[in-house]
Amino acid sequence: MLSTMQDVPLxxxxxxxxxxxxxxxxxxxxxxxEAEPRRRSFAEAGGRAVQLAAALRGELGVCDDERVAxxxxxxxxxVEAYLAIPAxxxxxxxxxxxxxSEQLIYVANHAEDxxxxxxxxxxxxxxxxxxxxxxVEHVVVSGPGDRSLLAEAAADVQVHEYEELLAGQSPDFDxxxxxxxxxxxxxxxxxxxxxTGDPKGVVFSHRSIxxxxxxxxxxxxxxLTEKDLTLVVVPQFHxxxxxxxxxxxxxxxxxxxxxxxxxxAPLADMIERERPTHAAAVPTIWQGLLAExxxxxxxxxxMARVTIGGSACPPALMEAYDKLGVRVLHTWGMTETSPxxxxxxxxxxxxxEEEWPYRITQGHFPVGVEPRLAGPDGAILPWDNESAGExxxxxxxxxxxxxxxxxxxxxVPEDKFSEDGWLRTGDVGVISPDGYLTLTDRAKDVIKSGxxxxxxxxxxxxxxxxxxxxxxxxxAVPDDRWGERPLAVVVxxxxxxxxxxELKEFLTGRVERWQVPERWALVASVPKTSVGKFxxxxxxxxxxxxxxxxxxx
Ligand code: ADP
Numbered sequence: 001m002l003s004t005m006q007d008v009p010l011x012x013x014x015x016x017x018x019x020x021x022x023x024x025x026x027x028x029x030x031x032x033x034e035a036e037p038r039r040r041s042f043a044e045a046g047g048r049a050v051q052l053a054a055a056l057r058g059e060l061g062v063c064d065d066e067r068v069a070x071x072x073x074x075x076x077x078x079v080e081a082y083l084a085i086p087a088x089x090x091x092x093x094x095x096x097x098x099x100x101s102e103q104l105i106y107v108a109n110h111a112e113d114x115x116x117x118x119x120x121x122x123x124x125x126x127x128x129x130x131x132x133x134x135x136v137e138h139v140v141v142s143g144p145g146d147r148s149l150l151a152e153a154a155a156d157v158q159v160h161e162y163e164e165l166l167a168g169q170s171p172d173f174d175x176x177x178x179x180x181x182x183x184x185x186x187x188x189x190x191x192x193x194x195x196t197g198d199p200k201g202v203v204f205s206h207r208s209i210x211x212x213x214x215x216x217x218x219x220x221x222x223x224l225t226e227k228d229l230t231l232v233v234v235p236q237f238h239x240x241x242x243x244x245x246x247x248x249x250x251x252x253x254x255x256x257x258x259x260x261x262x263x264x265a266p267l268a269d270m271i272e273r274e275r276p277t278h279a280a281a282v283p284t285i286w287q288g289l290l291a292e293x294x295x296x297x298x299x300x301x302x303m304a305r306v307t308i309g310g311s312a313c314p315p316a317l318m319e320a321y322d323k324l325g326v327r328v329l330h331t332w333g334m335t336e337t338s339p340x341x342x343x344x345x346x347x348x349x350x351x352x353e354e355e356w357p358y359r360i361t362q363g364h365f366p367v368g369v370e371p372r373l374a375g376p377d378g379a380i381l382p383w384d385n386e387s388a389g390e391x392x393x394x395x396x397x398x399x400x401x402x403x404x405x406x407x408x409x410x411x412v413p414e415d416k417f418s419e420d421g422w423l424r425t426g427d428v429g430v431i432s433p434d435g436y437l438t439l440t441d442r443a444k445d446v447i448k449s450g451x452x453x454x455x456x457x458x459x460x461x462x463x464x465x466x467x468x469x470x471x472x473x474x475x476a477v478p479d480d481r482w483g484e485r486p487l488a489v490v491v492x493x494x495x496x497x498x499x500x501x502e503l504k505e506f507l508t509g510r511v512e513r514w515q516v517p518e519r520w521a522l523v524a525s526v527p528k529t530s531v532g533k534f535x536x537x538x539x540x541x542x543x544x545x546x547x548x549x550x551x552x553x
Pocket of ligand 1: 192193239308309310311312313330331332333334335336362425426427439442531533
């Protein structure tokens, strides 16, 4: 029997209309580094998104599923692009402004971007790559910056002013001829940040964005409402800022956008002044902020909850924020999962001590992300919190393929997608009988020592629990006797000194004795990827080239 229910497509167009009318008074605040931030209501931002869609179609001739890229910080204009481009049926392609220029060129050409909307402050980055982007016909510039940089670079490209384009259009939602969209069609695309190889494009559908936003809005996940102000540090060029801009437009949660002011000091200032109730960022940002407020105290007490994910959150970091009255929610996800995969919401009725072992896991799976663990031989493993295997997931906001370079073409690499339709995450871990995931490593980072596996993440977490250690990354290096052994690369806190024997002693008792590294290097900072994760490829290369001052004991 067919149901008797209406079949209304789940689209970003609905999210736009809903947010700008039902939550008209909610606000996007963009930090400017000046006395006053820019404040814009959802009604205004929504109206400007309508204007942007009209200008892209009417003035620039964007049609069908053409790609409109953004090279922007987190700000109100970027949110407008997030809404306008998918709603008009085109594909929003967020360009990662921290990618090396060869990779930026690679992804823009691979996606065949036709338009790039760019923040003026990023023109020095765009100008040198623009001559290498043959498909780009239009550049739209928003905000202050030196336009003359484009004069030479953009001989074949038309340059437009964002505000001028908008000014010529009506902000009335009904004045634009919105296409009837199939909810399964592409809405936005994002390339993986290439921690483990060439960037690969994931194309999110209207349906996946809609369902992911609803999940993000449950109390088990971000749980934001109109009463919240969320500080969106996680970049909009990194997996849709974890879905926050679309999710907030659904429920009217207010956004605080840091624009280019991502250093610990301005972040601490904006938290103290604007008093966000929630924030989302990768662990390295939280480490930096903690060091900042330890040196120059600021009031972070407004932030009842913060979401940390993107790489493993060291328990010591969670404890430090607990002491500041800030509760950390640990999440796991990846570009291919839109990205929210798990979130930590301990079971009901537990004391804080009983909650702790749950809080330090990667979290619990929502109904839309079904997990299984595959052993080395492909056998499906039990959820006993002991059997470690590769995590595989499936669900309505999980990728089933990568973008193959032109519309309709897809890549389904066997090492990423199983024959029976599951995404192979490349993450290794265990699942408890009640469904909590603990990741021990990335498959590519796990240390294979004499037939046993050592978790680099466990060693890192243990080391980062030492009071003198700011950051620690552990990688596998070749070893004649054991095949591979761990190398610990450590950054000490300012003004602190500690010897390797003491660090070894500290680890003994926290991890198995045979897992304790014998190779150590002190460095000024751990190399990071474009989205702030430890870049283990670089550390392995530095070791192989003899660039690290390694002590063996
Ligand atoms: P890239 O793979 O290029 O780094 P992603 O942002 O998609 O880009 O990264 C996803 C990966 O980040 C996951 O597969 C996992 O290895 C890691 N990750 C994300 N969140 C966590 C977490 N909470 N704990 C451990 N690892 C995490």
